[in-house]
Amino acid sequence: MTATTQAASPHVMPTYGRVPIALERGQGCRVWDVNGKEYLDALAGIAVNTLGHNHPKLVPALQDQVAKLIHTSNYYHVPGQEQLARLLTERTQMDNVFFCSTGLEANEAALKIARKYGVDKGIALPQVVVYDHAFHGRSFATMSATANPKVRNGFGPLLDGFIRVAPNDYTALVEATEGNPNIVAVMMEPIQGEGGLHPMRIEYLQQVRALCDANGWLLMLDEVQAGMGRTGKWFAHQWADIVPDVMTLAKGLGSGVPIGATLARGAAAQVLQAGNHGSTFGGNPLAMRAGVETIRIMEEDALLANATRVGEHLKAQLKAQLGALPGVLDVRGQGLLIGVELNKPCGELIGQAAAAGLLLSVTSDTVVRLAPPLILTTAEADEIVARLKPLVQALLAA
Numbered sequence: 225m226t227a228t229t230q231a232a233s234p235h236v237m238p239t240y241g242r243v244p245i246a247l248e249r250g251q252g253c254r255v256w257d258v259n260g261k262e263y264l265d266a267l268a269g270i271a272v273n274t275l276g277h278n279h280p281k282l283v284p285a286l287q288d289q290v291a292k293l294i295h296t297s298n299y300y301h302v303p304g305q306e307q308l309a310r311l312l313t314e315r316t317q318m319d320n321v322f323f324c325s326t327g328l329e330a331n332e333a334a335l336k337i338a339r340k341y342g343v344d345k346g347i348a349l350p351q352v353v354v355y356d357h358a359f360h361g362r363s364f365a366t367m368s369a370t371a372n373p374k375v376r377n378g379f380g381p382l383l384d385g386f387i388r389v390a391p392n393d394y395t396a397l398v399e400a401t402e403g404n405p406n407i408v409a410v411m412m413e414p415i416q417g418e419g420g421l422h423p424m425r426i427e428y429l430q431q432v433r434a435l436c437d438a439n440g441w442l443l444m445l446d447e448v449q450a451g452m453g454r455t456g457k458w459f460a461h462q463w464a465d466i467v468p469d470v471m472t473l474a475k476g477l478g479s480g481v482p483i484g485a486t487l488a489r490g491a492a493a494q495v496l497q498a499g500n501h502g503s504t505f506g507g508n509p510l511a512m513r514a515g516v517e518t519i520r521i522m523e524e525d526a527l528l529a530n531a532t533r534v535g536e537h538l539k540a541q542l543k544a545q546l547g548a549l550p551g552v553l554d555v556r557g558q559g560l561l562i563g564v565e566l567n568k569p570c571g572e573l574i575g576q577a578a579a580a581g582l583l584l585s586v587t588s589d590t591v592v593r594l595a596p597p598l599i600l601t602t603a604e605a606d607e608i609v610a611r612l613k614p615l616v617q618a619l620l621a622a
């Protein structure tokens with residue numbers, strides 16, 4: 225598979241093990257390849273295409289924006305930034321937003337806030353607590369915060385200043401940090417996406433919030449994958465009724481237009497000042513319009529409720545039809561971010577599913593990940609299960 229596609233793209237760096245299909249257009253939750261074959265999209269560009277493809281409200285708005293203004297410069301005010309920042313802060317209890325173009329950039333800004341927050345307090349060598357199985361991106365800082373050796377290996381020396389602990393183990397967190405005056409922040413994904421769709425428990429999130437409060441540490445939540453309505457609430461941490469000091473967004477925020485955002489509250493919102501940070505593309509008018517329209521359409525079309533309702537249906541159907549198969553260890557997730565964990569590596573399912581007309585991914589080697597557009601219908605959810613079941617059965621029988 226890899227050889228075929230590398231041969232097909234000799235001028236593109238072979239940084240991905242690609243499935244040998246090429247997609248050309250989409251409509252709703254369906255896409256078609258260059259040969260006219262149809263696929264049901266249960267991946268949405270990895271939780272990116274919030275509104276599916278060719279959305280009848282999003283596309284005219286983006287066309288309008290392209291004709292007006294795509295990009296200017298952060299030398300000047302960009303009204304869309306204020307508009308989107310207000311929409312985002314209204315849906316959280318955050319104070320302000322820095323805009324960039326990707327998830328790793330959003331996390332990079334969060335880590336810079338943490339370091340300077342510490343340095344401003346007189347901590348010369350600030351340290352940030354991160355987690356086993358975490359994924360925060362592939363820049364030097366975010367790769368250093370990431371746990372997966374496949375991401376990190378070969379790129380040393382990585383950044384210092386990270387302490388790694390096990391998820392959902394409060395005692396371990398306390399022991400790893402007790403008496404350490406250099407800690408400035410705890411950074412985590414409320415649901416570890418690339419790490420196998422493992423959620424942080426609600427009481428754990430609340431305990432970490434309290435520990436951060438007691439010590440003056442920033443709680444920094446990476447909601448790049450789990451945020452923007454994917455779990456049925458605007459942001460995954462809202463299930464635990466806590467408020468972070470810093471939160472990062474990207475993937476689903478622009479329904480496919482590149483965009484990232486770092487939200488901050490309280491002292492964290494005052495750390496970065498003029499000249500401390502920036503991004504050429506960050507906050508450009510086209511990306512801002514995509515974010516504003518995504519939120520507007522999600523609200524108009526009640527997509528949080530849809531993610532909850534169709535997500536529960538999809539999870540129930542997966543449990544009913546796959547859950548009892550020997551070799552299926554777990555069906556878990558929230559809203560339309562669902563994982564089916566198998567007892568063996570299942571990366572080959574990505575290609576097999578595509579051949580069967582279904583787009584999905586596999587995370588952490590053994591977990592089938594479903595992250596369809598939030599416009600998914602129950603009929604489409606049933607179709608996902610019907611197409612997936614024989615593939616999983618065959619893989620487990622092999």
Ligand SMILES: *Cc1c(COP(=O)(O)O)cnc(C)c1O
Nearest residue numbers: 326327328359360361417448449
């Ligand atoms: C995808 C992802 C990132 C990185 O986002 P990029 O846009 O690829 O840089 C960071 N954190 C989480 C949780 C992600 O899922």
